[in-house]
Amino acid sequence: xxxxxxxxxxxxxxxxxxxxxxxxxxxxxxxxxxxxxxxxxxxxxxxxxxxxxxxxxxxxxxxxxxxxxxxxxxxxxxxxxxxxxxxxxxxxxxxxxxxxxxxxxxxxxxxxxxx
Numbered sequence: 001x002x003x004x005x006x007x008x009x010x011x012x013x014x015x016x017x018x019x020x021x022x023x024x025x026x027x028x029x030x031x032x033x034x035x036x037x038x039x040x041x042x043x044x045x046x047x048x049x050x051x052x053x054x055x056x057x058x059x060x061x062x063x064x065x066x067x068x069x070x071x072x073x074x075x076x077x078x079x080x081x082x083x084x085x086x087x088x089x090x091x092x093x094x095x096x097x098x099x100x101x102x103x104x105x106x107x108x109x110x111x112x113x114x115x
Contacts, residue, residue: 001027002025002106002107003024003025003027003028003099003102003104003106004022004023004024004025004028004097004098004099004104004105004106005022005023005025005106005107006020006021006022006095006096006097006106006107006108006109007020007021007022007023007109008020008021008109009094009095009109009110009111010110010111010112011112011113011114012087012111012112012113013113013114013115014087014088014089014113014114014115015086015087016087016113017083017084017085017086017087018084018087018111019081019082019083019084020038020081020082020084020095020097020109020111021079021080021081022036022038022079022080022081022082022097022106023077023078023079024078024079024099028078028099028102028104031075031078032055032075033055034055034099034100034101034102035052035053035054035055035099035100035101036052036053036071036073036080036097036098036099036100037049037050037051037052037053037097037098037099037100038050038051038052038071038080038082038095038096038097038098039095039096039098040091040093040094040095040096040111041093041094041096041108042092042093042094045093047096048062049062050062050065050069050082050095051065051069051070051071051082052071053071053072053073053080057073059071064090065084065091068084068085068086068087069082069083069084069085070082070083070085071083080097082095084111087111087113088113089113089114090113091111091113092111092112092113092114093110093111094108094109094110094111095108095109095110095111096108
């Protein structure tokens with residue numbers, strides 16, 4: 001059963017931008033009380049934390065994306081976003097939305113950065 005659905009991935013040139021969205025489905029109640037996170041997994045590598053955001057809006061980022069990515073949330077829309085700027089080929093991965101409290105994962109959205 002799906003609980004989180006990501007969208008917004010695609011192919012972009014180096015230096016470009018993308019904005020990912022993750023919407024929580026009806027099965028997720030009280031969306032606003034939960035911490036949410038974005039992870040990514042590149043081929044042959046382990047899944048890694050990209051960013052997270054607390055219920056109070058406090059954010060945390062992996063060193064590799066600091067200053068380039070921004071996580072935000074809209075509790076009324078039950079959605080968390082990941083704005084990605086100045087994308088580089090090393091950002092190529094499948095990006096996953098995660099709700100740690102319930103261990104919910106989205107299905108992932110592919111981001112490919114290539115010239």
